[in-house]
């Protein structure tokens with residue numbers, strides 16, 4: 001279970017403070033599929049990064065299965081993230097000089113045995129079988145997005161946090177990506193996805209609306 005209690009995040013920007021999250025409390029049950037919507041700048045990415053252990057809230061707590069994420073040491077938090085959470089960033093974060101296949105294998109290098117067959121299978125299921133040896137600069141935006149999703153899926157996390165995973169995809173590939181998230185959910189995974197795609201809402205158990213850092 002994911003539990004946010006009174007979470008606020010204030011960024012100290014060069015142009016003053018921005019309250020990106022304002023007293024957000026919410027719980028997401030294990031195995032739930034939750035979609036997040038809201039206008040640009042309302043705090044969606046900040047919410048995901050906070051849940052993912054990457055942005056420390058200014059106030060409040062984030063619990064993952066009863067463990068206070070930001071009370072853990074940096075190493076413990078990194079471990080929990082590596083073991084449990086797959087993250088699809090809004091800006092991919094792919095390694096430019098590795099092939100698509102090796103980008104997908106990246107999270108498995110620390111710990112697990114890398115399984116090239118499995119990585120290739122995940123890419124294939126996302127319609128990427130012809131591109132597995134291409135490097136990110138040689139891929140289209142939508143293809144990079146699918147590599148990022150494959151990378152989140154490869155380590156078989158309990159939780160997937162995905163930030164606009166279909167933002168740059170045509171309807172067919174968007175449906176494939178959402179279908180893959182839905183499969184993950186059907187197999188018991190927890191999904192928190194920021195998306196304006198109607199398909200996300202269709203698959204979701206629940207849709208949250210954020211406005212100016214608050215759930216409305």
Ligand SMILES: Nc1ncnc2c1ncn2[C@@H]1O[C@H](COP(=O)(O)OP(=O)(O)OP(=O)(O)O)[C@@H](O)[C@H]1O
Nearest residue numbers: 011012013018020039040041042043044045046047
């Ligand atoms: N590192 C930062 N420093 C200062 N302000 C920031 C920082 N990151 C985000 N913000 C501000 O916090 C607010 C929330 O940003 P966030 O990225 O969470 O929005 P979002 O809902 O994901 O928007 P989008 O739909 O455009 O991706 C925005 O007003 C943004 O300008």
Ligand SMILES: [Mg+2]
Nearest residue numbers: 044045090163
């Ligand atoms: Mg965002």
